[in-house]
Amino acid sequence: MARMSGVRADAVAKVPNFEEIRTAGAAIRDRVLSNLDAYLFQFEQAAQARGVIVHWAETGTDVNRIVRDIAQQNGVKKIIKSKSMLGEESSLNHYLQEAGLDVRETDLGEYILQISGETPSHIIAPAIHKSKEDVGELFERVHQMPRKHTIPEMCREARMMLRPHFLSADMGISGANFLIAETGSVVIVTNEGNGRMTTTMPRIHVAITGIEKVIPTLEDLSVLLRLLTRSATGQATSNYISMLTGVRGPNDSDGPEQMHVVIVDNHRTELLASDMREALRCIRCGACMNHCPVYEVIGGHTYGWVYPGPIGSVLTPSYVGLEKAGELPNASTLCGACAVVCPVKIPLPDLMRKLREKSFERKLRPASERLSMRLWGYVAARPKLYALATKLGARMLQWMGGEDKLIHKLPGGLKEWTNGRDMPAPSGKTFRELYAEKKAVGK
Amino acid sequence: MSDALRSGGQGNPRDRILERIRAATGKDAKSATQDLEAVQSRLREHPRGPRPPFNWPELVAQFRAQASALQSTVEVVENLADVPAAIAHYLEDLQLDRRAVSWPEFRGLDWRAAGLQVEQRTVRDGDLVGITGAYAGIAETGTLMLLSGPQTPAAMSLLPDTHIAILRTSRIVEGMEEAWNLLRNEHGKPPRAVNFVSGPSRSGDIEMQIVLGVHGPYRVHIVLVTQDAGTPRELINTDWWRQPART
Numbered sequence: 001m002a003r004m005s006g007v008r009a010d011a012v013a014k015v016p017n018f019e020e021i022r023t024a025g026a027a028i029r030d031r032v033l034s035n036l037d038a039y040l041f042q043f044e045q046a047a048q049a050r051g052v053i054v055h056w057a058e059t060g061t062d063v064n065r066i067v068r069d070i071a072q073q074n075g076v077k078k079i080i081k082s083k084s085m086l087g088e089e090s091s092l093n094h095y096l097q098e099a100g101l102d103v104r105e106t107d108l109g110e111y112i113l114q115i116s117g118e119t120p121s122h123i124i125a126p127a128i129h130k131s132k133e134d135v136g137e138l139f140e141r142v143h144q145m146p147r148k149h150t151i152p153e154m155c156r157e158a159r160m161m162l163r164p165h166f167l168s169a170d171m172g173i174s175g176a177n178f179l180i181a182e183t184g185s186v187v188i189v190t191n192e193g194n195g196r197m198t199t200t201m202p203r204i205h206v207a208i209t210g211i212e213k214v215i216p217t218l219e220d221l222s223v224l225l226r227l228l229t230r231s232a233t234g235q236a237t238s239n240y241i242s243m244l245t246g247v248r249g250p251n252d253s254d255g256p257e258q259m260h261v262v263i264v265d266n267h268r269t270e271l272l273a274s275d276m277r278e279a280l281r282c283i284r285c286g287a288c289m290n291h292c293p294v295y296e297v298i299g300g301h302t303y304g305w306v307y308p309g310p311i312g313s314v315l316t317p318s319y320v321g322l323e324k325a326g327e328l329p330n331a332s333t334l335c336g337a338c339a340v341v342c343p344v345k346i347p348l349p350d351l352m353r354k355l356r357e358k359s360f361e362r363k364l365r366p367a368s369e370r371l372s373m374r375l376w377g378y379v380a381a382r383p384k385l386y387a388l389a390t391k392l393g394a395r396m397l398q399w400m401g402g403e404d405k406l407i408h409k410l411p412g413g414l415k416e417w418t419n420g421r422d423m424p425a426p427s428g429k430t431f432r433e434l435y436a437e438k439k440a441v442g443k
Numbered sequence: 444m445s446d447a448l449r450s451g452g453q454g455n456p457r458d459r460i461l462e463r464i465r466a467a468t469g470k471d472a473k474s475a476t477q478d479l480e481a482v483q484s485r486l487r488e489h490p491r492g493p494r495p496p497f498n499w500p501e502l503v504a505q506f507r508a509q510a511s512a513l514q515s516t517v518e519v520v521e522n523l524a525d526v527p528a529a530i531a532h533y534l535e536d537l538q539l540d541r542r543a544v545s546w547p548e549f550r551g552l553d554w555r556a557a558g559l560q561v562e563q564r565t566v567r568d569g570d571l572v573g574i575t576g577a578y579a580g581i582a583e584t585g586t587l588m589l590l591s592g593p594q595t596p597a598a599m600s601l602l603p604d605t606h607i608a609i610l611r612t613s614r615i616v617e618g619m620e621e622a623w624n625l626l627r628n629e630h631g632k633p634p635r636a637v638n639f640v641s642g643p644s645r646s647g648d649i650e651m652q653i654v655l656g657v658h659g660p661y662r663v664h665i666v667l668v669t670q671d672a673g674t675p676r677e678l679i680n681t682d683w684w685r686q687p688a689r690t
Contacts, residue, residue, distance in 0.1 A: 182486045183632065200601060236583075249593065
């Protein structure tokens, strides 16, 4: 991830007023969220005027059913898919395959995961956890072709394997980076070109997207694109930005005959109503995970659901329930790097703190943790008692460290800490004591 | 408008979702109507946001530099009639196929004299070179803007291994915002597909190593044509078109 954060920093440094653009980006997203009903209504009107069929889905199950029905009513057999995080939310591929449909992922990373039966570990680079040897071995086994050893050879082979599917598929499913209320358009940002293929070649295009993805105008799109691509991959622009508005005209030689947009709630209105609304500003760039020290160490799969990293720690408990994902807001050091790089200024550490408070209030944390927090809170609120307690604690830890100044075994519930390593013993004095000494010397 | 704002729509998912949104954002029927009017007025006005400072001495040079940075190759010719020879050289240098398909607007060019076989038809799988025009070029990022249409099919810049785009320098504008103005002025509404193309297709999905030519073209070559009638600047810069009320 060091590379990802480096390229972002370089790209941002080239724009002297990036901060001003960031502020404008956050304001655009907030404006939409506070008038979301009106913007969605305008989008629907404009899209319908161009022949788009607009569907509304309240849950992931509804999304799956709607897409399956479109496929079955149109005699669809083969579906190609470009990346959609919403499809991951509802396990759309699995559902469509159960319904007897042939579904192919086409984003290279997603394709690798599909043929190896895995899920994404990053929203922009989904197969980032796999090495080129892993991919070479996988391709050899699945494609039944001679082993490839370089990445360009592997990409060429994937292109060759997927091209026939692009040309023979009846339906293309995509996500949407943005919906534009002004024009009724769906905007898709890709580098590989699979998004263009998916929305150009098959006779039916279905875009699935969350209610929060709508933005007002083409000018607002320009602002958000400048933020998105720099934050995601350090590019001033992505290779392909496609703005799709309606179906092919009578004399067009390409483009879908049917275009469907499925607008999905799936717990987003709950987030909108809560004190965590800012999370819905997210434009899915992945910068927060690229800069997260915890993500860097534990990897994307550890987050347990669709969205990893800091934004996942906020969205997942909100979408699947704090009871099931209460650990996630704690998977952070609250170092604040995510908030610094977020292109739409989502205060991610604050939101994680709110979730921690909620899980404490709802008694979702273990009794021992709640008790120790209470105890700490009691002592910390009384400066004299706090000074005494830390003084005693520091002395005791120093004593436990002994000759080699290492604690080999901590007592009771803390023993897990020292199972695989030693804890360096402190000096025996508290910070406050040291500070007082320094100050005295200074005089 | 009144349909959308009718409260208590319990019947279908659309109404329930919109109702939940209104509840979440603290709206009643009256404020929802006022807010919709404010939103509609904002969409009509579509004010510009902040953008990076555009202080380049010369638009075309900026376009060339940015396009090259994104691995497009760029060359400049004076007249449209010079294009076939330029493309022939390009294909020869890279030892690429001398057969191509193109948009119909280039039917009149003397491809044969340049030793090329260029057909004006729909693109098929296996066509190696696709020649298109471009609606505009964006100097900020070195990006081609292509509009789909019966005479300008989108697949021709997508399926072939090599995409060659012919762009008149008078169509190079500063940023995306100027391109939107052109589009609104000349077409009113966007066509089915507006494709912004910035260099060859690429992926970094395996070990973050950038590889060109994943699903789209392996290479993008841009031929800039300097001599032609030009685009009146008022189409790019002014808002005269806002005056006649559209319904």
